[in-house]
Amino acid sequence: MSTIEVEHASRWYGNVVAVNDVTMDVGPGVTGLLGPNGAGKSTLLHMMSGFLEPSIGAVRVDRRPTWHDHDLYRTIGLVPERDAVYGYLTGWQLTLASARLHGLPDPEEAARRALATVELTDAQDRRIDTYSKGMRQRAKVAAALVHEPEVLLLDEPFNGMDPRQRLHMMDLVRTMGAEGRTVLFSSHILEEVERVAEHIQVIIAGRLAASGDFREIRRLMTDRPHVFTIRSSDDRRLATALIADRSTTGIEVGEDGLRVHAADFGRFTWLVPQVSRDLAVRVREVRPADESLESVFSYLVTP
Amino acid sequence: MNGVVAGITLRGMLGRRRALLLVLLPATLLVLAVTITAFGRADEPVTAALLHQYGLATLLPLITLVVTTGVLGTEIDDGSIVFLLSKPIPRPVIVQTKLAVAIGLTTVFAAVPVLVGGLIMVGGADGLAVGFGIGALAGVVAYSAIFLLINVVTRHAVVAGLLYALVWESLIGGFVPGARELSVQQWALSLANWFMSSTFAASDVAPLAALGLLAAATIGATVLAGQRLRSLRIAGES
Numbered sequence: 001m002s003t004i005e006v007e008h009a010s011r012w013y014g015n016v017v018a019v020n021d022v023t024m025d026v027g028p029g030v031t032g033l034l035g036p037n038g039a040g041k042s043t044l045l046h047m048m049s050g051f052l053e054p055s056i057g058a059v060r061v062d063r064r065p066t067w068h069d070h071d072l073y074r075t076i077g078l079v080p081e082r083d084a085v086y087g088y089l090t091g092w093q094l095t096l097a098s099a100r101l102h103g104l105p106d107p108e109e110a111a112r113r114a115l116a117t118v119e120l121t122d123a124q125d126r127r128i129d130t131y132s133k134g135m136r137q138r139a140k141v142a143a144a145l146v147h148e149p150e151v152l153l154l155d156e157p158f159n160g161m162d163p164r165q166r167l168h169m170m171d172l173v174r175t176m177g178a179e180g181r182t183v184l185f186s187s188h189i190l191e192e193v194e195r196v197a198e199h200i201q202v203i204i205a206g207r208l209a210a211s212g213d214f215r216e217i218r219r220l221m222t223d224r225p226h227v228f229t230i231r232s233s234d235d236r237r238l239a240t241a242l243i244a245d246r247s248t249t250g251i252e253v254g255e256d257g258l259r260v261h262a263a264d265f266g267r268f269t270w271l272v273p274q275v276s277r278d279l280a281v282r283v284r285e286v287r288p289a290d291e292s293l294e295s296v297f298s299y300l301v302t303p
Numbered sequence: 304m305n306g307v308v309a310g311i312t313l314r315g316m317l318g319r320r321r322a323l324l325l326v327l328l329p330a331t332l333l334v335l336a337v338t339i340t341a342f343g344r345a346d347e348p349v350t351a352a353l354l355h356q357y358g359l360a361t362l363l364p365l366i367t368l369v370v371t372t373g374v375l376g377t378e379i380d381d382g383s384i385v386f387l388l389s390k391p392i393p394r395p396v397i398v399q400t401k402l403a404v405a406i407g408l409t410t411v412f413a414a415v416p417v418l419v420g421g422l423i424m425v426g427g428a429d430g431l432a433v434g435f436g437i438g439a440l441a442g443v444v445a446y447s448a449i450f451l452l453i454n455v456v457t458r459h460a461v462v463a464g465l466l467y468a469l470v471w472e473s474l475i476g477g478f479v480p481g482a483r484e485l486s487v488q489q490w491a492l493s494l495a496n497w498f499m500s501s502t503f504a505a506s507d508v509a510p511l512a513a514l515g516l517l518a519a520a521t522i523g524a525t526v527l528a529g530q531r532l533r534s535l536r537i538a539g540e541s
Contacts, residue, residue, distance in 0.1 A: 049389065052536050068533065071391050078389045082382035088315055094386075100307045101390035143386065 002150035002182045009057030018043040020206040030177030032197030033186040040206040041186040049078045077144035081155035087129030091139045098143035114142040134165025154185040227289040231257035233282040241275040308400040329416035336420040345424035351503035354435040358417040364468030366413040367446035374401045376454035395529030409443035429501035438495025445487045445517045448524035455531045483507045490517045
């Protein structure tokens with residue numbers, strides 16, 4: 001059972017603050033590090049994996065500072081975001097090299113086991129530069145898993161994968177968490193985190209914006225006020241009917257249709273088809289106006 | 304030294320188009336040596352000029368630059384070095400291993416061709432070929448350590464290395480005698496001169512001083528590269 005501790009850690013590059021006074025504990029199970037691009041997720045992950053020194057504060061794994069400690073890698077496995085890996089090696093050679101560099105007593109057996117875990121055994125004798133993006137990612141995971149680390153850090157592990165590869169990687173991450181490892185992965189996609197993580201740490205503009213159980217935070221995200229743009233065959237009649245319902249808090253009528261503020265997301269999505277059918281108004285478009293990840297996150301910061 | 308790191312490094316070097324460059328440059332030297340000999344012009348002054356100007360001053364730094372960029376610089380640039388850095392091995396060991404591989408390769412593709420070129424042209428006469436061979440060997444060791452350090456310090460290692468070898472050593476060193484004191488090329492030439500009785504390979508640097516400077520540069524650069532790699536920061540998304 002290993003724990004990652006981040007204590008008032010900040011990291012800046014010149015005048016740019018990438019991570020700002022973040023404190024968090026990451027324990028066993030799967031934790032998702034969620035935030036928009038450029039929020040500081042990778043910087044935080046690099047500090048946790050010993051590749052960056054915090055400008056101030058502390059980052060520790062099992063109470064040992066991560067910076068300047070190569071023995072740390074006996075405890076952690078790292079799957080970096082960048083795709084660069086030795087393309088001239090086969091999956092087997094890469095995983096075996098990893099096992100040998102860890103000084104494992106039976107590197108061949110460890111490599112076999114790791115490749116079987118990521119289901120890459122059939123392709124293990126092919127050069128990595130012939131692999132698909134998903135296979136390369138799995139090869140990196142096999143190399144990171146070969147010494148059965150207590151802590152596994154994955155930087156945007158689902159990036160660039162097709163849906164099938166993504167599902168497989170999600171299963172793998174869930175399994176590793178269920179085995180009692182401390183698994184932390186970063187992502188900028190809410191649905192990825194929702195499907196895999198039990199715990200969530202939300203990073204926005206370098207700060208920790210939300211932290212804790214995923215379901216609770218997801219509910220906050222869903223229940224927040226939503227703004228929709230609606231275009232229909234008769235906008236004014238539709239507006240009159242919608243504003244009569246308590247789920248709607250405001251409507252602006254414009255040239256391009258209606259801009260509707262909904263307080264109750266669930267009821268509103270039920271209401272629109274009901275009303276349009278009753279009034280015989282044809283709804284041409286319903287579009288969320290504020291569904292960008294940034295707007296969802298900013299709601300969490302300033303509820 | 305770490306055998307696994309050495310194996311991966313060597314495999315990466317020999318399996319690429321870079322290998323073609325490693326063969327072309329020394330092959331040119333050997334073709335020149337054979338051609339000059341075939342035309343009956345391979346006397347000591349010509350041989351010394353070729354081995355110095357093409358061998359020590361051009362072949363050595365270029366081959367070493369290609370090799371050191373291949374064994375370390377490219378991995379730092381594309382991020383694949385993270386594979387090695389995230390293993391429980393001291394980072395100075397990674398540098399020392401990569402240096403050993405670089406020295407091995409540059410010996411084969413630069414120092415040995417200098418020796419063979421000399422032997423083709425003048426045989427064992429006055430120890431000229433052997434002297435240049437020893438000088439070249441010392442040169443590739445020092446160049447490898449220095450260029451490895453440059454590869455850890457800057458992402459523009461090729462430009463920095465070329466500036467050092469071609470501008471500082473060859474251009475400025477050609478006009479400013481003081482610059483030759485800080486020149487691997489001159490240190491290697493001085494050592495070469497020490498091991499031959501021929502007088503056609505004079506250097507401004509005394510042999511013992513050259514030996515000391517070669518050793519200091521090699522050890523210093525290796526230690527520093529190990530320290531820098533230990534603190535190598537992988538940039539975040541910002």
